Amino acid sequence: MLKVVLGEVEVVIEAVSTVPDAAVSGEDPAAVLAGTEFGARCRPALVRWRGRSLRYVAVWPERAVLGPADPPPDLAGVVLAQVVRGWRCRVCGRRVTAVVPEGALPFFGGNLKPHRWAANCPHCAAHVDRARMHALCLLPERPDA
Numbered sequence: 751m752l753k754v755v756l757g758e759v760e761v762v763i764e765a766v767s768t769v770p771d772a773a774v775s776g777e778d779p780a781a782v783l784a785g786t787e788f789g790a791r792c793r794p795a796l797v798r799w800r801g802r803s804l805r806y807v808a809v810w811p812e813r814a815v816l817g818p819a820d821p822p823p824d825l826a827g828v829v830l831a832q833v834v835r836g837w838r839c840r841v842c843g844r845r846v847t848a849v850v851p852e853g854a855l856p857f858f859g860g861n862l863k864p865h866r867w868a869a870n871c872p873h874c875a876a877h878v879d880r881a882r883m884h885a886l887c888l889l890p891e892r893p894d895a
């Protein structure tokens with residue numbers, strides 16, 4: 751486990767999520783990302799701020815290789831991101847699940863540069879500028895999801 755304290759914000763990064771769903775707000779991003787290209791270079795993260803616990807995922811840059819155990823102590827280039835469901839493509843109107851980086855936390859917010867961002871809508875392949883969906887990762891949502 752890694753713990754980083756940034757002012758009044760505490761960030762805990764774990765090998766696997768050990769927090770029961772009822773104790774935190776937000777979906778477990780690591781579970782959503784399992785099986786995607788992000789799965790191998792992300793770990794569950796918890797942000798504690800003013801008595802609240804928020805689920806995030808810590809994402810290492812593309813060049814990083816993570817082992818199965820504890821997260822590596824080197825946080826160079828690591829960003830924190832949240833899973834947001836229900837974004838609608840402005841071109842095709844279909845919905846996606848987005849992995850959105852948190853830029854507001856000091857330290858982590860400065861680490862966005864080594865990350866590649868999603869380029870196209872996963873449904874219609876429209877460029878993200880036209881689709882108005884800027885995120886690290888865009889996953890298609892089924893209409894009934």
Ligand SMILES: [Zn+2]
Nearest residue numbers: 839842871874
């Ligand atoms: Zn689209």
